[in-house]
Amino acid sequence: MKLGLISMIVVLGTTSAVFAGLKSYIPLSINYASHFANGGLAETHNTADSVQYAECGSNPTTGFCTVRDAANVVTSCFTTDPALLTVIRSMSPDSLFSIRWDPTTNECTYVLSYASSRAAQRTP
Amino acid sequence: MIAGARWVALGLAALAATFWLGMRVGTPGGDERGGARVIVERAPAAPAVVHAVAGVSGLTREDIRTVVREELAQHAQEATENAHAAEVISTERMEQVKAAVASAHGVISDGVARGVWGERERAALRPQLIQLGQAETREVLMPLFQAINAQRIQLDGPPI
Numbered sequence: 462m463k464l465g466l467i468s469m470i471v472v473l474g475t476t477s478a479v480f481a482g483l484k485s486y487i488p489l490s491i492n493y494a495s496h497f498a499n500g501g502l503a504e505t506h507n508t509a510d511s512v513q514y515a516e517c518g519s520n521p522t523t524g525f526c527t528v529r530d531a532a533n534v535v536t537s538c539f540t541t542d543p544a545l546l547t548v549i550r551s552m553s554p555d556s557l558f559s560i561r562w563d564p565t566t567n568e569c570t571y572v573l574s575y576a577s578s579r580a581a582q583r584t585p
Numbered sequence: 586m587i588a589g590a591r592w593v594a595l596g597l598a599a600l601a602a603t604f605w606l607g608m609r610v611g612t613p614g615g616d617e618r619g620g621a622r623v624i625v626e627r628a629p630a631a632p633a634v635v636h637a638v639a640g641v642s643g644l645t646r647e648d649i650r651t652v653v654r655e656e657l658a659q660h661a662q663e664a665t666e667n668a669h670a671a672e673v674i675s676t677e678r679m680e681q682v683k684a685a686v687a688s689a690h691g692v693i694s695d696g697v698a699r700g701v702w703g704e705r706e707r708a709a710l711r712p713q714l715i716q717l718g719q720a721e722t723r724e725v726l727m728p729l730f731q732a733i734n735a736q737r738i739q740l741d742g743p744p745i
Contacts, residue, residue, distance in 0.1 A: 516743065520711070520715075521715070522715070522717075522722060523714065523722055523726070525743065525744050525745055527733075527740065535734070535740050536734055537733045537734060539726050539730055539745065541719045567727060567731055568727075
């Protein structure tokens with residue numbers, strides 16, 4: 462009886478360990494004063510509202526990133542910088558991102574894309 | 586005692602025979618003790634011959650000057666023609682780019698005026714964008730993104 466109880470505890474402990482690991486919620490955040498936005502593409506997708514979104518893309522010569530906050534304010538920047546185009550093209554649907562833009566030209570001045578175990582995955 | 590001396594004498598004889606054999610066969614190519622030494626003699630390099638310019642084929646210095654002048658003139662003419670062709674291509678290309686810039690500006694102005702930027706506008710802009718260099722692309726896209734960020738245009742899908 463005791464042995465069974467101990468086995469159950471061990472099994473439960475092992476199972477919970479499988480789901481362990483630091484998780485952070487990284488929602489879309491836009492700082493209009495600093496012309497900066499960041500967040501997770503999957504987590505922005507997972508938000509309860511149907512307003513927010515974040516996306517980046519490129520054609521052979523030009524790239525862009527667009528974010529829309531919960532208040533339906535759209536911010537978008539573009540770039541022809543080959544280095545930034547490379548970063549944009551490296552993104553996946555679960556990427557976390559940061560962008561900065563020049564408010565005068567509306568060009569992206571910085572694009573960061575990264576993958577993290579902390580971030581949530583996309584849910585349908 | 587005698588047997589020991591015999592063994593020593595035999596050993597010495599064997600050593601002597603080995604030494605003699607070594608001397609006979611130790612130099613495969615032969616040497617002064619046996620085979621003939623092979624000496625390869627190479628003919629000395631031919632001395633450089635400097636021909637007199639006018640004496641090669643009956644050409645005078647003036648003939649050579651004339652030929653050189655003709656060659657130079659021909660090259661100059663070819664270079665001028667190539668430059669002219671490049672200029673024509675460049676002018677054509679510039680005209681194309683100017684037309685593409687004007688068309689792209691028109692598409693964007695129209696979209697901004699109507700307050701809509703969707704698939705139709707993107708489809709009209711794309712053929713123009715692919716003809717543009719970096720500078721023209723920036724020039725064309727700035728007003729579009731300005732309108733988007735000023736919320737003056739309803740963005741439906743990606744901007745480009």
